Amino acid sequence: MNKKWLTAATGFxxxxxxxxxxxxxxxxxxxxxxxxxxxxxxxxxxxTFVEKLIPDFEAKHPNIxxxxxxxxxxxxxxxxxxxxAGKKAPxxxxxxxxxxxxxxYNKGMLMDLTQLLQDDGFxxxxxxxxxxVMDIYKVDGKxxxxxxxxxxxxxxxxxxxxxxxxxxxxxxxYEDKSWTFDKMVDYAKKMTVHSNNLAEAQxxxxxxxxxxxxxxxxxxADVYSEDTWTNGGKPSKVNLDQPAVIDAYKKIYGLIHxxxxxxxxxxxxxxxxxFGDPFLSGKIGMSVVGSWSLAASSEFNFKVGVAAVPxxxxxxxxxxxxxxxxxxxxxxxxxxxxxxxxKYLITTEVQEKSIELSGGNPPVNQKxxxxxxxxxxxxxxxxxxxxxxxxxxxxxxxxxxLIDNYSQINELFINELGPVENGDKKPEEVLPTIQEKLxxxxxxxxxxx
Amino acid sequence: MNxxxxxxxxxxxxxxxxxxxxxxxxxxFVVLLAVTVAMLAPLWFMVSTSLKTTKEMLAFPPxxxxxxxxxxxxxxxxxxxxxxxxQQYANSLIVAVFSVLGTVISSxxxxxxxxxxxxxxxxxxxxxxxxxMMLPYPAIMIPQFLLFTNxxxxxxxxxxxxPNFFGSAYIIxxxxxxxxxxxxxxxxxxxxxxxxxxxxxxxxxxxxAGPALATVSIFTFIWSWNDLxxxxxxxxxxxxFTLPIGMAAMMSSKFRLAPWNLLMAAALLSSLPIIxxxxxxxxxxxxxxxxxxxx
Numbered sequence: 001m002n003k004k005w006l007t008a009a010t011g012f013x014x015x016x017x018x019x020x021x022x023x024x025x026x027x028x029x030x031x032x033x034x035x036x037x038x039x040x041x042x043x044x045x046x047x048t049f050v051e052k053l054i055p056d057f058e059a060k061h062p063n064i065x066x067x068x069x070x071x072x073x074x075x076x077x078x079x080x081x082x083x084x085a086g087k088k089a090p091x092x093x094x095x096x097x098x099x100x101x102x103x104x105y106n107k108g109m110l111m112d113l114t115q116l117l118q119d120d121g122f123x124x125x126x127x128x129x130x131x132x133v134m135d136i137y138k139v140d141g142k143x144x145x146x147x148x149x150x151x152x153x154x155x156x157x158x159x160x161x162x163x164x165x166x167x168x169x170x171x172x173x174y175e176d177k178s179w180t181f182d183k184m185v186d187y188a189k190k191m192t193v194h195s196n197n198l199a200e201a202q203x204x205x206x207x208x209x210x211x212x213x214x215x216x217x218x219x220x221a222d223v224y225s226e227d228t229w230t231n232g233g234k235p236s237k238v239n240l241d242q243p244a245v246i247d248a249y250k251k252i253y254g255l256i257h258x259x260x261x262x263x264x265x266x267x268x269x270x271x272x273x274x275f276g277d278p279f280l281s282g283k284i285g286m287s288v289v290g291s292w293s294l295a296a297s298s299e300f301n302f303k304v305g306v307a308a309v310p311x312x313x314x315x316x317x318x319x320x321x322x323x324x325x326x327x328x329x330x331x332x333x334x335x336x337x338x339x340x341x342x343k344y345l346i347t348t349e350v351q352e353k354s355i356e357l358s359g360g361n362p363p364v365n366q367k368x369x370x371x372x373x374x375x376x377x378x379x380x381x382x383x384x385x386x387x388x389x390x391x392x393x394x395x396x397x398x399x400x401x402l403i404d405n406y407s408q409i410n411e412l413f414i415n416e417l418g419p420v421e422n423g424d425k426k427p428e429e430v431l432p433t434i435q436e437k438l439x440x441x442x443x444x445x446x447x448x449x
Numbered sequence: 450m451n452x453x454x455x456x457x458x459x460x461x462x463x464x465x466x467x468x469x470x471x472x473x474x475x476x477x478f479v480v481l482l483a484v485t486v487a488m489l490a491p492l493w494f495m496v497s498t499s500l501k502t503t504k505e506m507l508a509f510p511p512x513x514x515x516x517x518x519x520x521x522x523x524x525x526x527x528x529x530x531x532x533x534x535x536q537q538y539a540n541s542l543i544v545a546v547f548s549v550l551g552t553v554i555s556s557x558x559x560x561x562x563x564x565x566x567x568x569x570x571x572x573x574x575x576x577x578x579x580x581x582m583m584l585p586y587p588a589i590m591i592p593q594f595l596l597f598t599n600x601x602x603x604x605x606x607x608x609x610x611x612p613n614f615f616g617s618a619y620i621i622x623x624x625x626x627x628x629x630x631x632x633x634x635x636x637x638x639x640x641x642x643x644x645x646x647x648x649x650x651x652x653x654x655x656x657x658a659g660p661a662l663a664t665v666s667i668f669t670f671i672w673s674w675n676d677l678x679x680x681x682x683x684x685x686x687x688x689x690f691t692l693p694i695g696m697a698a699m700m701s702s703k704f705r706l707a708p709w710n711l712l713m714a715a716a717l718l719s720s721l722p723i724i725x726x727x728x729x730x731x732x733x734x735x736x737x738x739x740x741x742x743x744x
Contacts, residue, residue, distance in 0.1 A: 042701055043694070043697075043698035043701055044698065044701045045531060048531070067685075069685040069686075070687075070698070071681050071694075072677075072681065072694060072697035072698045072700070072701040073697075073700075073701035074697060074701065075677065075678065075681040075697070078678065078681065078682065079681050079682055082590060082591055082594045082682050085591045085594065085595070086591070086594045086595050086598045086603075087598070088598060088603060198510065199510045276707075280507055281507070299503055299504075299507070300507075301504060301507055301508060
């Protein structure tokens with residue numbers, strides 16, 4: 001009886017080992033001739049369009065094959081983590097899930113590309129990428145990511161509602177200093193209609209500037225200490241007890257509950273569902289959002305315009321930049337070939353082609369960007385260009401990309417500020433709690449390192 | 450006079466008596482109708498949105514009945530090469546059907562053992578097995594992923610099906626409770642008639658366990674049908690994707706409008722197998738009750 005079991009167990013072990021080795025030797029053989037690069041992305045048309053570029057790339061690089069793997073947005077991080085743990089890590093990807101650059105960097109997932117780029121003779125200028133944009137993904141002078149797309153914060157406005165209220169359209173020029181936050185609130189008041197009847201109710205402005213922690217930056221305050229931007233995204237101090245920060249939050253949520261010109265979460269959900277953008281319902285006059293909302297503009301039920309984010313209390317920062325990079329993961333066995341693929345994706349020709357294939361992704365390549373500005377029906381190319389130029393000039397990179405463990409921090413803000421958004425509490429009542437919880441959370445991150 | 454009045458009154462009281470019990474069911478009917486409408490409203494919106502054009506889908510206030518019936522939404526699900534709905538549907542069906550088979554066969558066998566045989570330590574073993582229910586999936590996710598990856602089953606449907614053939618603690622518990630209620634006399638009679646232990650399981654226990662098997666089949670089918678995380682981890686190639694991945698992907702772009710009309714069409718079609726299964730299993734359910742009643 002024992003012998004029988006032993007034979008069965010040995011047999012099973014043998015089969016497992018044979019199957020395992022068969023698998024790894026297969027990929028090993030492939031490595032000597034053709035190399036397969038895995039590009040991991042979210043499963044949405046504005047990302048998976050790269051599949052359409054593969055035949056052209058493979059024709060130009062006969063020794064490199066590209067395989068695209070994908071996951072829905074919500075599951076992007078889990079799949080990536082388990083793939084890395086299971087030694088199935090992709091070669092090329094980006095921070096397309098909840099986690100940001102600093103989180104990837106601090107977890108040691110990213111390859112230092114400095115030497116690779118130097119050996120290759122890579123120059124950002126060849127791909128029309130501004131040096132300051134290239135710097136976003138450098139830590140201590142070492143490069144960890146190559147920019148691919150750059151989104152900015154813009155103001156979209158509903159021309160129909162402006163016409164109805166008899167207001168002039170807001171300017172696209174960031175240097176037009178008459179376009180201020182107060183003027184925006186003034187405009188918003190004129191477009192707001194308070195009514196219990198959802199069909200009649202409408203609001204002047206939806207101020208979705210950056211994430212909740214970054215939003216105070218627009219008002220000249222900062223939730224995190226200065227050292228955060230130089231030490232790898234680890235704030236040494238939280239400023240939620242500072243009067244400037246408290247005042248900024250009062251202004252932000254005052255738009256909803258004091259001035260009553262911005263929609264409540266309840267209103268937004270009832271006109272656009274749990275995750276929808278209420279602007280699309282046509283019941284919001286102005287919306288300060290990421291420029292990705294432009295991509296859907298042709299499907300809106302109203303005429304849409306684009307404008308500069310008004311001048312706020314902070315003269316230097318008026319737009320949040322969301323520069324999406326491509327990374328090569330540390331476990332990649334073929335970084336050279338992976339770099340070839342990345343370089344291909346940022347050439348002017350491919351970036352231009354990608355605008356249409358992706359349905360309007362803004363290229364990081366400034367030459368290709370010229371074509372992007374002209375790709376929105378009903379909006380003047382010169383206007384979009386002016387808004388983009390201003391946003392770059394007065395832009396600050398998204399905290400999401402710069403702060404370590406950002407997904408947990410962001411979740412804390414979302415949960416704790418919920419009662420303020422709903423009008424159940426005042427900002428000054430919840431900020432001390434966030435200050436305490438965030439300080440503890442950051443302390444825990446420090447200790448776990 | 451009095452008698453005449455009484456005669457006249459008589460039918461009145463009867464008619465009042467007849468009316469009295471009629472009011473109860475009427476109120477009940479109205480309440481049930483209201484609840485039914487409330488329950489059906491989301492389903493109605495699903496059907497209605499599935500037939501709307503993109504423009505109408507975004508209109509506010511929303512329309513209850515689509516102005517034009519966009520049947521093309523259903524066609525697009527199957528013809529749009531980016532969506533591959535048909536393929537995902539087939540994959541989901543394969544996974545769900547084999548998961549139900551695996552779970553029912555393996556779990557009922559184990560449950561039969563626990564319910565009908567006494568052995569030293571069987572109570573402890575049962576507790577040990579139950580304690581595995583406390584392990585959440587994320588805790589075993591990575592080790593299981595490594596296991597299946599190392600034996601070369603990554604990017605195939607097998608990692609979604611195979612674990613079901615090793616029983617499920619919850620289902621074993623459910624079935625064991627059911628099998629324990631069966632009278633010993635039944636098994637004694639079987640043994641006297643010459644049945645071996647396997648026949649007692651196969652020809653006696655399983656046919657009598659209709660309701661329990663119907664319940665666990667529905668549970669397992671729904672778990673497998675709705676599972677998103679496991680397929681996301683294991684499947685890389687689009688031709689292997691299951692429905693939950695495909696439908697989650699439709700909403701996954703933060704840069705675009707979610708195609709709610711296509712998504713609702715997909716939701717409508719994907720709820721069909723569960724509704725069918727429930728209808729079929731419900732009949733079996735009743736049959737099972739009748740059988741156990743006779744016994």
